Amino acid sequence: MSSRRGFLRNVLAGAGVMASSKMLSAQEVQISGDMPGMNMKMKAKKETVHAHDSSVLAETPDIPNLPFRMDGDVKEFHLIAEPVKQEIVPGRTVDLWGYNGSAPGPTIQVTQGDRVRVIVDNHLPEPTSMHWHGFEVPVEMDGAPGSSQDPIAPGGRFVYEFTLHQEGTYFYHSHMAMQEMMGMIGAFVMHPKNGYKPRVDKDFVIILQEYAILPNITVPNSMNMEFNWLTFNGKAGPATTPLILRHGERVRIRLINLGMDHHPIHLHGHQFVVTGTEGGRQPESTWGPGNTVLVGVAQSRDIEFVANNPGDWMLHCHLPHHMMNQMSSMVGPMSRRNGMPAGLDMERGMGMLRQGSATSEENGLSLGRGMGVGSTAEQTVTNSPLKAENPMQHQGMQMGKPDVSKDANSVPGFPQDAFMEGPMMAMDRMVDKPENFGLRPGWSGFMAGMMTFVRVLPPDKYDQIMELRKKQEGKKPMKMDMPGMEHEHE
Numbered sequence: 209m210s211s212r213r214g215f216l217r218n219v220l221a222g223a224g225v226m227a228s229s230k231m232l233s234a235q236e237v238q239i240s241g242d243m244p245g246m247n248m249k250m251k252a253k254k255e256t257v258h259a260h261d262s263s264v265l266a267e268t269p270d271i272p273n274l275p276f277r278m279d280g281d282v283k284e285f286h287l288i289a290e291p292v293k294q295e296i297v298p299g300r301t302v303d304l305w306g307y308n309g310s311a312p313g314p315t316i317q318v319t320q321g322d323r324v325r326v327i328v329d330n331h332l333p334e335p336t337s338m339h340w341h342g343f344e345v346p347v348e349m350d351g352a353p354g355s356s357q358d359p360i361a362p363g364g365r366f367v368y369e370f371t372l373h374q375e376g377t378y379f380y381h382s383h384m385a386m387q388e389m390m391g392m393i394g395a396f397v398m399h400p401k402n403g404y405k406p407r408v409d410k411d412f413v414i415i416l417q418e419y420a421i422l423p424n425i426t427v428p429n430s431m432n433m434e435f436n437w438l439t440f441n442g443k444a445g446p447a448t449t450p451l452i453l454r455h456g457e458r459v460r461i462r463l464i465n466l467g468m469d470h471h472p473i474h475l476h477g478h479q480f481v482v483t484g485t486e487g488g489r490q491p492e493s494t495w496g497p498g499n500t501v502l503v504g505v506a507q508s509r510d511i512e513f514v515a516n517n518p519g520d521w522m523l524h525c526h527l528p529h530h531m532m533n534q535m536s537s538m539v540g541p542m543s544r545r546n547g548m549p550a551g552l553d554m555e556r557g558m559g560m561l562r563q564g565s566a567t568s569e570e571n572g573l574s575l576g577r578g579m580g581v582g583s584t585a586e587q588t589v590t591n592s593p594l595k596a597e598n599p600m601q602h603q604g605m606q607m608g609k610p611d612v613s614k615d616a617n618s619v620p621g622f623p624q625d626a627f628m629e630g631p632m633m634a635m636d637r638m639v640d641k642p643e644n645f646g647l648r649p650g651w652s653g654f655m656a657g658m659m660t661f662v663r664v665l666p667p668d669k670y671d672q673i674m675e676l677r678k679k680q681e682g683k684k685p686m687k688m689d690m691p692g693m694e695h696e697h698e
């Protein structure tokens with residue numbers, strides 16, 4: 209079994225890229241004022257990047273791009289389905305299944321018309337199959353287990369090969385339903401042969417996922433119907449990486465959803481237009497303004513806007529429970545009653561009524577909220593007073609005082625957000641990174657779940673962050689920002 213590192217080395221060697229060579233980020237390409245294919249020398253020659261292509265390479269914050277090598281005219285990628293450790297927020301590393309060490313898996317980027325080969329190795333303990341979601345390819349390449357191919361056995365391999373005539377935001381995923389809920393998806397961006405008009409300056413990919421993970425274990429319960437970890441590219445707020453924009457730039461954000469819920473993704477401070485779906489580019493006549501786009505399960509939505517309003521703007525799922533971390537019914541002290549059933553059996557876990565009404569004693573507040581296997585009965589939690597004088601201490605978090613009124617504990621419904629967010633939860637330093645530079649102190653206490661920032665910055669602040677980022681990237685052994693491409697002067 210070849211190690212991932214070894215594999216990457218081989219791929220890089222195959223692509224003529226030395227491990228030490230400096231890769232360009234999408235930003236840097238953009239700063240140079242040209243398209244990626246023009247200012248870089250590529251092994252791929254002109255078949256892979258078209259002279260009239262004004263597309264910028266898409267960036268998937270917190271997720272690498274998948275490198276490729278050219279085999280004649282074929283772009284060859286290599287994906288390894290395997291268990292991965294994923295740090296969702298500082299201090300919370302969970303056991304997911306993904307590809308090449310990451311969940312979601314690395315982003316694949318090709319150009320419309322490319323001949324593509326993807327070697328898929330299965331390093332999972334059970335069979336898997338790779339589906340190319342929305343691809344118009346011959347049925348034997350569709351990855352439907354049992355019907356179009358045998359599942360890929362543990363230790364096995366399947367080689368997919370197809371020519372792609374489409375353009376747009378696509379994705380790959382395991383076609384084993386429960387594996388999907390373990391993280392097994394990745395983005396597959398097909399850039400158009402001739403660039404979209406109007407062209408964008410920045411192009412981002414965000415994959416929406418959700419997991420049900422009990423507070424005391426690291427493995428998601430893929431059978432659960434409720435979720436307490438909601439992620440953008442495998443990270444929950446405040447660990448998500450903000451999208452950095454220079455004031456005035458036009459931006460595309462490609463949103464991809466694979467989970468059990470639909471997510472209304474909302475942007476502050478700007479109106480956008482939906483320019484594409486999981487079926488590719490939409491005609492411009494359909495582009496109406498909005499600021500919230502519902503990304504349904506198995507769908508993708510491309511949104512575009514001009515970042516003309518300076519500021520640090522939230523981009524988030526607007527389902528209230530998807531703006532929280534680690535939420536389980538143990539967290540909200542909502543009842544004084546003993547023995548609320550939670551996760552006792554599947555019927556109740558899924559919210560099916562056996563007796564009584566949804567709010568009866570038998571069912572009560574935990575109905576359909578059980579975090580599942582392992583929890584026999586919910587711990588009793590009382591309405592214990594929140595002490596403003598004596599804030600609780602936890603890990604490396606900044607412990608501000610919970611801001612509650614003197615009579616808070618006599619108010620029905622208290623506490624609600626006093627527990628879930630606020631200065632008590634701030635961890636600015638623990639999630640420190642160039643993209644967070646200059647945010648308002650304490651910001652991280654209010655970022656959770658499917659949340660990140662779109663930072664529309666004046667030129668000097670923008671340059672400062674890009675400079676910090678360049679420095680940080682220089683420290684990393686290698687950065688896979690540009691598949692198969694290398695810096696001109698190295």
Ligand SMILES: [Cu+2]
Pocket residue numbers: 469470471472525526527530658
């Ligand atoms: Cu949501």
